Amino acid sequence: MSSIDTLTLEVADPQAAQTFYAAAFGEHSPVRVRRAEDPTSGFRGFSISLVVSQPSTVRALVDAAVAAGATTLKPTAKSFWGVGGVVQAPDGTIWKIATSAKKDTDPTDRSVEEVVLLLGAADVAASKRFYVEQGLEVAKSFGRKYVEFASPASKVKLALYGRKAAAKDAGVPVDGTGSHRLVIGSGVGSFTDPDGFVWEN
Numbered sequence: 001m002s003s004i005d006t007l008t009l010e011v012a013d014p015q016a017a018q019t020f021y022a023a024a025f026g027e028h029s030p031v032r033v034r035r036a037e038d039p040t041s042g043f044r045g046f047s048i049s050l051v052v053s054q055p056s057t058v059r060a061l062v063d064a065a066v067a068a069g070a071t072t073l074k075p076t077a078k079s080f081w082g083v084g085g086v087v088q089a090p091d092g093t094i095w096k097i098a099t100s101a102k103k104d105t106d107p108t109d110r111s112v113e114e115v116v117l118l119l120g121a122a123d124v125a126a127s128k129r130f131y132v133e134q135g136l137e138v139a140k141s142f143g144r145k146y147v148e149f150a151s152p153a154s155k156v157k158l159a160l161y162g163r164k165a166a167a168k169d170a171g172v173p174v175d176g177t178g179s180h181r182l183v184i185g186s187g188v189g190s191f192t193d194p195d196g197f198v199w200e201n
Contacts, residue, residue: 042176
């Protein structure tokens with residue numbers, strides 16, 4: 001496995017979700033949607049990060065998402081690592097928009113440099129072993145806290161974080177049950193990881 005080909009969100013109303021993502025992220029939306037009504041509540045165990053080039057792009061994407069109906073979980077703010085904000089789409093998906101840049105250097109646009117799928121793992125080390133067995137190559141690893149996998153052939157990067165830390169990073173309580181309502185598409189087969197995340201061909 002060398003890449004993630006698609007991210008599919010399972011939503012109750014695909015048309016409403018498509019309308020939201022077109023307004024929020026336009027052609028830069030990295031997700032597909034399909035209808036599903038599997039029960040889910042609270043934190044669904046993942047977030048999707050859009051890594052952009054500069055602070056004005058962060059603000060433009062966050063503002064567009066909120067205008068389209070997203071809820072602000074963490075307002076856009078500066079930190080020691082850059083500038084970022086977190087919103088929750090009407091379908092429940094958590095989005096983090098961030099840049100490591102502290103200042104704007106180019107005209108503002110809404111282009112996305114990288115997409116990171118962050119999965120909250122009950123046991124980061126166990127999930128890391130599982131994905132290595134599936135053929136992923138570790139790019140960065142910080143003990144049992146955080147793992148990032150290489151993604152040379154994909155714009156979507158996979159990362160693992162402890163579930164509590166992932167919820168804190170997103171600005172939501174850690175409690176949650178039911179379906180993740182996320183399907184990860186890759187050409188290596190179909191399986192379910194130790195935390196219940198589904199992969200499909």
